[in-house]
Amino acid sequence: xxxxxxxxxxxxxxxxxxxxxxxxxxxxxxxxxxxxxxxxxxxxxxxxxxxxxxxxxxxxxxxxxxxxxxxxxxxxxxxxxxxxxxxxxxxxxxxxxxxxxxxxxxxxxxxxxxxxxxxxxxxxxxxxxxxxxxxxxxxxxxxxxxxxxxxxxxxxxxxxxxxxxxxxxxxxxxxxxxxxxxxxxxxxxxxxxxxxxxxxxxxxxxxxxxxxxxxxxxxxxxxxxxxxxxxxxxxxxxxxxxxxxxxxxxxxxxxxxxxxxxxxxxxxxxxxxxxxxxxxxxxxxxxxxxxxxxxxx
Numbered sequence: 673x674x675x676x677x678x679x680x681x682x683x684x685x686x687x688x689x690x691x692x693x694x695x696x697x698x699x700x701x702x703x704x705x706x707x708x709x710x711x712x713x714x715x716x717x718x719x720x721x722x723x724x725x726x727x728x729x730x731x732x733x734x735x736x737x738x739x740x741x742x743x744x745x746x747x748x749x750x751x752x753x754x755x756x757x758x759x760x761x762x763x764x765x766x767x768x769x770x771x772x773x774x775x776x777x778x779x780x781x782x783x784x785x786x787x788x789x790x791x792x793x794x795x796x797x798x799x800x801x802x803x804x805x806x807x808x809x810x811x812x813x814x815x816x817x818x819x820x821x822x823x824x825x826x827x828x829x830x831x832x833x834x835x836x837x838x839x840x841x842x843x844x845x846x847x848x849x850x851x852x853x854x855x856x857x858x859x860x861x862x863x864x865x866x867x868x869x870x871x872x873x874x875x876x877x878x879x880x881x882x883x884x885x886x887x888x889x890x891x892x893x894x895x896x897x898x899x900x901x902x903x904x905x906x907x908x909x910x911x912x913x914x915x916x917x918x919x920x921x922x923x924x925x926x927x928x929x930x931x932x933x934x935x936x937x938x939x940x941x942x943x944x945x946x947x948x949x950x951x952x953x954x955x956x957x958x959x960x961x962x963x964x965x966x967x968x969x
Contacts, residue, residue, distance in 0.1 A: 720921060720943045724951050727905060727918040728939055732955045734894055735935065739777045741957050742785075742792065742893050744929040746839025747818065748799025752900075754927045754937070755792060756957065758892035758909060763885055779880040781887035782826050782847045783812030787910060790814040792893060815844040839931055847878040847887050855879040898925035903942075923948065933957055 731754060735741065740757035744750065757777045767773040780786070789804040789812045791797030797817040806820055813825040818838060826846040828835045836844070854869040856879065861868050870882050878886040892911040896918075899906070905922045908915040924940035934956040942948045 716943050716945060717947050720941050721949050723919050723921065724939055724941045724949050728951045728953060730907065730918060731896060731937055732953055735955045736958050738957050740891055741933055743797060744927050745843065746929060746931060749929040751799065751927050752898045752925050754896040755893045758894050758911065760892045760911065763883065763888045765883055775881060777889055777891050779887060779889040780849065780891060784815045784891050785893055786890035788812050791817040816840065841932060849880050856882045898922060
């Protein structure tokens with residue numbers, strides 16, 4: 673009987689093949705693991721970047737559209753809080769009867785945001801360590817919390833001048849915002865209906881837009897606050913009761929007032945892996961206390 677000439681793999685060859693395959697598999701696994709780690713890291717940083725961009729866009733867009741920048745101000749230029757007037761058209765009125773051009777914040781009471789407190793309720797507006805100071809009968813008329821009745825209540829009307837010399841312009845006015853002694857601006861047809869200084873002025877001249885209503889459109893501010901304990905940046909509107917968290921990764925939030933109205937916003941976010949992203953932007957209100965005329969968007 674003749675022996676077969678066919679040969680199979682020897683044990684040594686099988687062992688070597690398995691060893692080579694193991695080395696290849698181990699290298700491939702390490703490569704894939706490294707790729708996945710890099711992908712997860714890049715994805716986390718990208719998500720952090722998107723989160724920061726959305727928060728910055730939320731703030732800068734609001735500042736650009738607002739009619740009145742509230743905080744920070746010249747009393748304490750660098751803060752960890754931002755507040756500006758909202759875009760709520762409470763009396764549903766418009767320039768030129770055109771819905772594209774709403775009249776916003778044009779008829780406020782001596783308490784400009786109508787919250788019954790001096791300045792913004794629960795906020796240290798002038799940065800002196802006291803909140804809602806001077807609780808008096810003047811219904812929150814000291815909107816910048818800069819002093820005591822009567823000399824520094826409603827002392828800075830809408831005239832483009834820093835009347836009280838504190839570095840802020842038109843930040844604390846009476847319910848007749850321009851103190852003209854007439855409804856709206858004396859000698860002008862504010863609401864464009866053909867009548868000038870219509871209706872009796874009365875003791876406080878509170879119908880600033882000559883629309884027949886008095887003190888019906890306050891500031892309704894939007895407020896951004898930073899809680900360093902939880903790394904949370906929150907946006908809220910006390911008037912509507914709405915509140916939302918913009919980020920829980922904030923490790924720095926600084927808003928710097930640069931006269932006359934520009935502000936510098938610095939926002940830093942830190943991810944769970946310790947990576948940080950920082951955003952810096954200069955922004956200013958385009959409609960600092962809106963006056964009669966078309967809005968430019």
